[in-house]
Amino acid sequence: MSFSLSISTVPTTQIKVHIGTSLWHQKIPIFTELFHLQKPLVYKKTSLNHMAPSFNSSSSLYDFVVRDGNGVKGLVDSGVSEVPERYIQAPRERMNEHDTRACDAPPIDLSKLNGPEHEKVVDEIARAAETLGFFQVVNHGVPLELLEDLKDAAHTFFSLPPEMKARYCSGVSPSPRVKYGTSFVPEKEKALEWKDYISMTYSSDEEALQCWPNQCKEVALEYLKLSTKMVRGIVEALIRKLGVRMDDSKMEGLLGMKMVNMNYYPACPNPELTVGVGRHSDMGAITVLLQDGIGGLYVKVDEQNDADKGEWLEIPPIPGALVINVGDTLQILSNGKYKSAEHRVRTTSTQSRVSVPVFTMPVATERIGPLAEVVEKDGLARYREVVLQDYMNNFFGNAHAGKKSLDFARIN
Ligand code: OGA
Ligand code: NI
Numbered sequence: 001m002s003f004s005l006s007i008s009t010v011p012t013t014q015i016k017v018h019i020g021t022s023l024w025h026q027k028i029p030i031f032t033e034l035f036h037l038q039k040p041l042v043y044k045k046t047s048l049n050h051m052a053p054s055f056n057s058s059s060s061l062y063d064f065v066v067r068d069g070n071g072v073k074g075l076v077d078s079g080v081s082e083v084p085e086r087y088i089q090a091p092r093e094r095m096n097e098h099d100t101r102a103c104d105a106p107p108i109d110l111s112k113l114n115g116p117e118h119e120k121v122v123d124e125i126a127r128a129a130e131t132l133g134f135f136q137v138v139n140h141g142v143p144l145e146l147l148e149d150l151k152d153a154a155h156t157f158f159s160l161p162p163e164m165k166a167r168y169c170s171g172v173s174p175s176p177r178v179k180y181g182t183s184f185v186p187e188k189e190k191a192l193e194w195k196d197y198i199s200m201t202y203s204s205d206e207e208a209l210q211c212w213p214n215q216c217k218e219v220a221l222e223y224l225k226l227s228t229k230m231v232r233g234i235v236e237a238l239i240r241k242l243g244v245r246m247d248d249s250k251m252e253g254l255l256g257m258k259m260v261n262m263n264y265y266p267a268c269p270n271p272e273l274t275v276g277v278g279r280h281s282d283m284g285a286i287t288v289l290l291q292d293g294i295g296g297l298y299v300k301v302d303e304q305n306d307a308d309k310g311e312w313l314e315i316p317p318i319p320g321a322l323v324i325n326v327g328d329t330l331q332i333l334s335n336g337k338y339k340s341a342e343h344r345v346r347t348t349s350t351q352s353r354v355s356v357p358v359f360t361m362p363v364a365t366e367r368i369g370p371l372a373e374v375v376e377k378d379g380l381a382r383y384r385e386v387v388l389q390d391y392m393n394n395f396f397g398n399a400h401a402g403k404k405s406l407d408f409a410r411i412n
Contacts, residue, residue, distance in 0.1 A: 058086050062186070069166025071182040071196035073158055073352075076266040083270045089191045093278060095271075095312075095346045100298060103132070103313040107321045111139035113233055125234060126241040133326040133341030134299045136318055142226045144320050150223055150262075151292050153216035154354040158196060158264040160215065168198060168213065175211035177201040184277070189399040194265060194274045194347045200224075201259040216262060220356075224260045227288040227322075227358040231255060234286060234324065235360075242334055244373045254329075255285055256363040257388075263355045265296070268347035276345030276353070278400035282327035283391065284361030289323040291315075294353040296346040297323070300402075302339050312344075328391070328406050329361055332383045335370035342403050364389040369409075383409040 055061035061084050064070050075084070105128070112121045128135035157165070167173070168180035178200050183193040200212045200220060208221045232255060239246050246254070265276040276296060291297055298312040315323055331340035345355075362368055369385030370378075386409045394408045 055084060058084075061086055065182055065192070066186045068162070069169045069180065070162045071158075071165065071180075071264075072192075072194050073196050073264060073266050074162045076268075081269055083194075083268060083274055087192050087194060088270075088273045089275055089278075093191070093275060094273060095275060095298070095344065097296075097314075097346060100312045100314055102316045103134070103299070105132075105135060107136035107138045107318055109139050110137045110141070110230065110233070113237070122237040122241060125237050129238055129326050129330070129338040131339065132299060132301065132313070133339035134315055134323065134343070135325075136315070136321040136323050137230070138318075138321050140230050140322050142223060142230070142322065146219060146223060146226070147290055147320065147322075149219045150216075150290055150356050151354055153219050154262040154264060154356060155352075157198060157213055157215040157262060158352075158354075165196075165198075173211075175207060177203055177207070178211050178213075184280075185396065185399055188397070191274075193277055193400075194268050195276050195345070196264045196266075197261050199259060199261045201257065220260045220262070223290075223356065224258055224358055227260075228255065228258050228360055230322075231286045231288060231358075231360045235330075238330065238334070238338060239371075242337065242371060242374050243377070244371050253366050254333075254362050255360045256366070257284075257361045259359045259361075261357050261359070263357070265345065265347055265353040265355075267349055267352050269349060271347040271349050274347050276347045277343075279342055279344045279402040280400035281331075281340040281342050281403050281405060282325060282357075282359060283329065283395045283405060284327040284359045285329045285333075286360050287325045287327055288358040288360075289325070290356040291317055291323060292354050293317045293319070294348060294351050296348060296353060297355070298344055298346065299325070300342040302341075315343075327359070327361070328395075328409075329368055329388075331406065332368055332386075332409050333371055333374075335374045335378050336382045337374070340403065340406065362388045364392065382411055384411055 055064065065072065065075055108121060108124050108128070110121070112118065125135070165180050168178050170179050170181065173179055178198070180198045182196045183189060186192055198213065200208065202208060202224055205221065209217055212220060232251065235251070235255060268274055295314060295317050297315045299315055301311045301313060303310060325341050325343065326338045328340045330338045366388045367385050368388055368391070370381045370383055375381045391408055395405050
């Protein structure tokens, strides 16, 4: 069949080869190219004292925040009393916390996947993935103490002096798989996002313990492992609900790349003018997100699925719960049945928020497209087959723009 665009069509041997570190030879250029940080880092004196540095031009602000690795945290610590123009969003992107409701769906008890209520829980998961694309889970196998330790570790890392965090900037980081940065794609964005982050992509325990920051490496690694185990259970359920059987090596190809990020959203003097993260969907298969108690994560209700179209729902913090969301890869694989949710993050003026997502996605060399069995049932393919690396280049090469990322694979 000409449109057998299935991950299951990829020969097993091909998948195995890609699990190893060699795939990074391809991935490295994307990140170094994206963040033009080849220049050696010169730490500016201005960020050490607590007087507000004067940014005479937009480029000196950009250099301070992005190039020199001070981040938004450095900007706030320097004493700014209002957000610089570079952070002011266009009116249509601004967020108003008063005209949104909270999502009141109860969290799904994942421990029931192993008991007599298995089918009921699978149905709940599939239903959530088909509608909002977001849900929360409890009894997920990640110890609550670890969740607390992760939030503490994130605060500890971002409280480091800027020059210590800047050691992980692209180009100087001890590994191309570890990257500290700010906003999403600063050089492409009209308005910067009010967020700093550290991103750690897994290749081996050894590398993680050697190259990830000491302040968070152990907890981040443990969390990544337990989360990906949980993700596997969720994805198995979702794939089975599509009427598809996937063997272990195909599943490994689908979830073979794992990345844990720590996001830091400093308290912002003008939350009404900024965003923490702009409207986007995640590119991978499934994202697991730990958020703290501050709140500010919003998901857009899918217009086809709900009368309240265009409405944004807050995903409220639930102590001990993890947030799960569907990414573009699963939307493509399921030929549109599972919804990669559009979401964004608000900033607040009172407290600094942290979140810790784990992204799971296919290895870079994997070809992804709608599963053949689903295409056959649907009678048409809504997406073309793409190599994940190409999808990623497009995703990380453009500023956040809602669900536009999916256009790269969409068949019109
Ligand atoms: C992300 C994201 C949400 C949050 O990192 O992709 O959507 O609450 N984060 O930090
Ligand atoms: Ni996201």
